């Protein structure tokens with residue numbers, strides 16, 4: 001008798017939203033029983049690539065970055081009396097991925113011939129686990145336990161990049177950037193100069209290339225596409241929703257006007273937003289100045305920028321950025337021009353204020369020590385791409401990408417026992433970018449596959465890496 005062939009390995013996709021619901025569908029093959037999309041892994045395909053492909057083929061959803069995955073493979077458990085046609089699934093191994101998406105299921109096109117579902121809807125995970133066909137129930141119970149880690153954290157990102165990229169004069173300056181920032185956290189965007197971190201951050205203020213350039217993907221500010229904003233929405237975004245702190249505080253201030261005049265002008269320019277938020281200049285300005293350490297705010301208001309030190313100026317700029325209670329602060333090398341003692345004061349202040357004001361801080365820096373000490377999560381950029389994204393504590397103990405390991409070896413203040421090592425070689429210029437790993441000419445672990453496009457691998461919750469060492473070529 002011909003032996004039954006083992007069924008091919010399989011992937012399952014849990015799509016969840018910011019409200020804590022999961023996306024389930026009424027499958028054409030098993031009508032009336034809602035379940036997750038899933039499908040087979042093709043020969044030579046990585047599980048993550050299969051999950052992305054199947055999501056698109058089955059329900060028309062193109063999301064690329066997983067929020068995480070179930071670490072080990074699950075195996076279907078079956079009762080003894082399963083129907084004959086289901087026996088082929090015995091022993092089938094499955095890998096499950098979690099994706100975040102906040103769209104409307106009704107917008108997904110289900111009437112194409114590859115699609116597998118009649119309809120899709122958002123459901124509570126516990127309701128779905130009860131309703132699914134019986135032979136899948138143990139697997140769904142397991143998924144429900146894992147999903148709790150994702151579904152309880154439902155705060156909507158204040159800023160989210162989805163496959164974002166910018167090109168100029170025929171060069172790709174940054175591409176496939178998919179990162180997010182939650183309210184009340186600091187995300188360190190770290191990389192050497194020219195890696196694309198500042199243009200990535202500037203896109204959050206709606207600053208995009210002039211004609212001759214292009215912007216790809218999406219940048220969402222509290223769920224709204226910045227690319228789709230009208231000029232008056234962009235003005236509001238820049239003035240009242242996003243505060244910016246630059247490296248050189250003196251450049252952010254007009255040397256001919258007093259500090260008081262400049263802070264009051266913020267309220268005059270954005271009177272409508274200030275009124276909406278119940279903010280009065282006469283209360284908010286002195287309160288914030290005192291909060292950042294000016295003992296005599298009235299005296300400070302009558303001074304000119306040249307009368308203040310670099311640290312004092314940067315504190316004034318922080319106050320200016322926070323005046324209208326923005327949801328997002330972009331801090332671009334905020335302490336590089338300051339001495340080390342003042343640097344620590346300014347960073348401690350930022351950490352306290354982001355918690356008090358519940359705003360997200362995107363910290364752009366080349367200083368790994370600063371990120372290690374003050375950020376909650378970090379994204380490492382190299383030659384226009386995010387090559388690793390991780391919670392800071394996980395990154396410090398288990399950096400995955402060879403470049404990340406090199407960055408940690410090159411900082412002096414993390415009590416590392418071995419010698420400091422510089423990473424040999426140079427970052428390629430945009431004219432040299434190709435589709436393979438851009439670190440391969442400097443990487444001690446490079447091998448044959450590294451000149452091919454590198455997939456993103458989920459290493460754990462909020463920890464992703466782009467390196468062939470963690471994926472099947």
Ligand code: SF4
Nearest residue numbers: 437440443450467468
């Ligand atoms: S993909 Fe290859 S070259 Fe790039 S970091 Fe990983 S091992 Fe090194």
